[in-house]
Amino acid sequence: MTDDVSASVPDVPAEPAGAAPLGLVRTPTGHAGVDARLERLADADHLPADEHAAVYEDVHGGLREALTALDAPPVPGPYENRS
Structure with a gap:
């Protein structure tokens, strides 16, 4: 009685497949700092x-900095605050 077990076992790759990019499309926001951070997400692919x-x-840290900068008071120019 010789059963050929290998014939019933599906082919299994020796190594798991590598990381595959998700292929998500990032729509530009128009804010260079935010867009750069969002592009950094592609590194995870x-x-x-x-x-x-x-x-x-x-x-996340970069996006927090960008949002915090929106709340910062404007820096006065050289000709402002004249008495």
Whole structure:
């Protein structure tokens, strides 16, 4: 009695497939700083999943800075505040 077990086992790749980009389209916002941070998200496409958090934290920090800058008072020009 010789059963050929290998004939019933599906082909399994020796190594898992690499990271595949999601192919998400990023629509430009018109704000250069924000657009640069959003483009940085593409870096995660080429990294293993356990390294995604560092990219997301960097992008999140940059977006927070951009939002905080919107609340900052304008810097007076050289000819303002004249008495």
